Amino acid sequence: SFSSLKFNVTHLVLHESEKGQLFLNEAFKIIVEEVLHKGTDAEEKVCEWREPESLALLLDLQLRDTGESQGRLLQRVRNVAKYSIKTSHPHFFNQQFGGVDYHSLAGRFLTEALNTNLFTYEVAPVFVLMETEVLKALRQLVGWTDGDGIFCPGGSTSNMYAMNLARYKLFPEVKTKGLWALPRLAIFSSPGSHYSVQKGASYLGFGTDKTSFLKDLDAKIELAKSQGFVPLLVSCTSGTTVLGSFDPLDCIADVCDKHQLWMHVDAAWGGSVLFSKQHRHLMKGVERAKSVSWNPHKMLLAGLQCSAFLLQDTTNLLKRCNCANASYLFQQDKFYDVNLDIGDKSVQCSRKVDCLKLWLMWKAVGSTGLEHRVDKAFLHVRYLLEQMKKRDGFQLVKFVNVCFWFIPPSLRGKEGNADYQDKLAKVAPVIKERMMKEGTMMVGYQPLGDLGNFFRVTVFSPHICHKDMDFFLDEIERLGKCL
């Protein structure tokens, strides 16, 4: 094990980079021990809660003029690990990115060590080819034999790419003249769509007023037209964030065809069902979309971030829309095919390599292994639902995502009371506070429209077993029984 003595001795003889590599070795051991061993052990805590003030004090975050000893720095590595949430812990039911895949993680370490910027073939030969291949394989699952795409820093950005491309395709002059040169445009998104559609509408200059439809898309489009708007794009969702609902893509595609609108599918959460013969029917019609966002960092455990933006277009629309032809990067007199310099398709300049982790994981388990992962996630959901039915106090809001209220004993049978909803809405925050302060598990809650706070439990990680889900239910009961 690491000793400060060792460093005191070696300090005199080791080269700067040898010292650095020694530090990296020791840090790697701590990462394995704290994050990967203890951090995935169901007997250990999922979080080590501290109030912000005491955590800040404990971490001694302040940055100073002088450097610190290697021993002190390793203690810092250990502390950061200790007080961070263990998102790969089997009791982390809180969000859609829990769980760890070791092949992906090896790919991520390699990505970090190589420190590659994915914009030209000369600087990223392996990853230009690899990203192209991975995008092709994802597109094939969508049902497209050809097309385009790019990895983006998150699903929100992917969704914004769709909006940007849709308006450029219809009005290419927007690139030089801006939105003022265009008629007012209307964007439509289905109920439960991710908030990034709103953020994107604001960020890209559309404004958020003209977004959203309920079940009456066709009527809403006609209304917008009658008000002088040009309808541009419909963003539908495969796997809504809270409820996990899948929009009827074929029906929406019919309406989009009728009005010639760009159909975008935000499948950040749900896209992975395309791997499953059993469940891919949930996205029937996706091949009729113009573009799809899909985050393998969610259900497939590829690791943050891995978000693919897929495009049916074969006319180089992505590059035409986003290119700026920077002559210091995208020179045209290079000695290889400059079409391999894919960076100008992006609105970023520096762009991280997000394909290697997915590619290595995919190579490791095959499409069949990823299919099993998706199928297992659905089995987990079924198991959890069955167990809830057997217990008192668990009231389902909705699945595919398992959303439920826990009704504490004191509220059972009181549904008729005037203050029932108010009291019920206060249950989840209290249970959440208790579980975090004890560190036993984490699960998210939220209100939705008229519905008061309910839990949303994500159980897709293949490392979760029945025992973990039983623990989850027991723990909700234990923490909520005297409310």
Add this chain to the structure above:
Amino acid sequence: SFSSLKFNVTHLVLHESEKGQLFLNEAFKIIVEEVLHKGTDAEEKVCEWREPESLALLLDLQLRDTGESQGRLLQRVRNVAKYSIKTSHPHFFNQQFGGVDYHSLAGRFLTEALNTNLFTYEVAPVFVLMETEVLKALRQLVGWTDGDGIFCPGGSTSNMYAMNLARYKLFPEVKTKGLWALPRLAIFSSPGSHYSVQKGASYLGFGTDKTSFLKDLDAKIELAKSQGFVPLLVSCTSGTTVLGSFDPLDCIADVCDKHQLWMHVDAAWGGSVLFSKQHRHLMKGVERAKSVSWNPHKMLLAGLQCSAFLLQDTTNLLKRCNCANASYLFQQDKFYDVNLDIGDKSVQCSRKVDCLKLWLMWKAVGSTGLEHRVDKAFLHVRYLLEQMKKRDGFQLVKFVNVCFWFIPPSLRGKEGNADYQDKLAKVAPVIKERMMKEGTMMVGYQPLGDLGNFFRVTVFSPHICHKDMDFFLDEIERLGKCL
């Protein structure tokens, strides 16, 4: 060392996660050997050039139904490392992100293992506090005692944040009503500004027509006003991408004050001079800006990506502009101070942790160590210039970035010839091709305006020594002597 036998034996008895950890250990060894040892050894190649077709064949990129053996996968890890560019190699003079810092790299491995999404205190307690502290320390170097900020996926995104905030501050209704509700806006950027200003103007709906000024900012602003535009923002540059020029910030600030425009400083490349007592004068006046983009992943070696967007504002403008108040993530009835849930300041939802690598590196060497790094970069530049003067055929275009033409013997003294410029412009691409195919080093070239192709050599990595720079010059001469 790893043997396939070992895996065949252990396969039967090891748990899935133990197998995974074993794989990770072996992959780590390969990463250290191939990327960190061989990849930084001046005696080894900086790249192992292959034509795209043969590289694709060699890597066997195709994704299939069935998974592969651990031994085969480790061979893949080795191949990805082997055929990737060694961006930490002392002969990688190609771009502004070369070089490796082992403390930063340890922070990046820890970041990947923790797989944290930086949006709420409940999920990212350590990193919410850490990002806040790092941004504060960077702002202090700018000269601000208070303010706001966020880490973005690259400097381009940071620059776009500035544009988005400037228009929201002046016309908050843009968020709901879009640009159509606003007068036409004009954006100004100085010569040599990064192409992301153009990309941002297009992406955010402004259009690219109304961007750019030469030396006559005041007159350009008056002209825009007379044409019915509302001048909005001036984007100036501290360290232009190609030439490394620093705009006179104080002069530009005077004009911005006069017209009440938002002054943004794109210091993605140059910002790190703020650490240096000797060189921070290059950014005199930066404290008068409203916002600054600064990429510690460049001169400071923090690793891709580490891009800070810094803001002087103390009115919560960033959050008001970008928030969507998603109730599944940013619940207001949490048991801790919800102002710690900083994610709604971002236009992303999932957001990577980019602060840890910088924080750990900063803790390791202190502000003084980072100052030395910057000072050393400037010494490297001076050394290279001195050596060039002593040799024939090296003609300087410009420094801080060392930009130069190599005049091969056959062209020397022929400056008067009609085809001189054409012939000179063809020199750099050929030398580049030769160095990459031999794998001895990498350096970028580009044309600029009327100037034909010239080399831009970046020598800021503290691991580069005189010998490496001598090698660089020798190699240019060797590869170009018979042109």
